[in-house]
Amino acid sequence: MMDYEKIQNDTKRYIEPKSDNYIDLPNFDESLHIVSEPSFDNLDIFEKAKVVSALVAFPRGKYLSKTNGTDHLSRTSPSGGARHPSELYLIVVESEFSGVYQVSIGTEDLRKISEAPTVEKLKKNIPGAFRLPVTPKLIFIVASDFERNMYRYREPRTFRTLFYYARHLGGLVESLMDTGNTISHGHQGFNDSYLQRIISSESLASESPIYIISAGYRIANSKELQVGKSFISK
Known part of the structure; x- marks a missing residue:
């Protein structure tokens, strides 16, 4: 790691804001408290998505880097070397x-x-999102920032770890949105280049979409098959 630092500073922990137009979100502790309350199950879907976004993406805390770089972030999803290459869009x-x-x-x-x-x-362009048996009201996109992952893992075979991390974060989003009045479904059916443009990524070689989760209001009907808590189109 110290050898790597001589070539490139270890300072990148997240992608900088891509816009000045913002909406406030709860912090990690606030979102954890909201999810723990029974009222979370029946929140408006956008309000629920805001809470879930904060819980899975924001840091639980920080700790010193083993290099002279920026402090590492601790997040709900695991990541080898605390690289946390996953970014979330909505x-x-x-x-x-x-x-x-x-x-x-x-x-x-x-x-x-x-x-x-x-x-x-x-x-x-995102047909997988519409496998949901109800009309999607929102679609989460999990993208990976290759540079953050490759800082520690500088060999091609570690490319697979991006998918582990993205699927773990995506699974957490999916499970949290699949509660109470909302239903969710994760998928990989999408046009990569289209989503790259949607999230304002410079290129698929720098930040690439890996996984999507669509969510809508739960409406049970005869065209659905229930698997656990989820309803899937027959």
């Missing part, structure tokens, strides 16, 4: 809060990147 569909948002780790808020695409464009 597309809110057909709502007064419609838009594409970055869950900004450094400022602990939501940054609105752009207006939300039409449902037709989302269906065409």
Whole structure:
């Protein structure tokens, strides 16, 4: 690690905010308290998504780096070497809060990147999100920042760890959104290049979408198959 630091400073812990337009979010401790309350199950879906975003993305705390770099972040999802390469984004569909948002780790808020695409464009480019048996109200995007992961793991075979981390974070989002009045479904059916543009990534080689989770209001009907707490289209 010290040898790596001679070549490149170990300072990158998150992607900087991509917009000045922001919405406040609870901090980690506040979000943990809200999730622990029975009322969490029946929150408005956007309010619930804000709480979940804070819980899975924001740091629980910080600790000293073994290099001379920036303090490491401790988050709910594990990550070897505390690299935490996963970033979280949110597309809110057909709502007064419609838009594409970055869950900004450094400022602990939501940054609105752009207006939300039409449902037709989302269906065409993110078909996996519409495997949900109800109309998706929002879509989480888990993306990976390759540079953060490769700082410690500088060999090609460790590329697979990105998928471990993204799926762990995505699974946590999915389980938290699949409670009470909302239903969620994780998938990998999407157009990579389209999502790269949506989240304002410079390129697929620097920050790439890995996993999506769609969520909507739970409405049980005869066209659904229940698996655990989830309903899936037959």
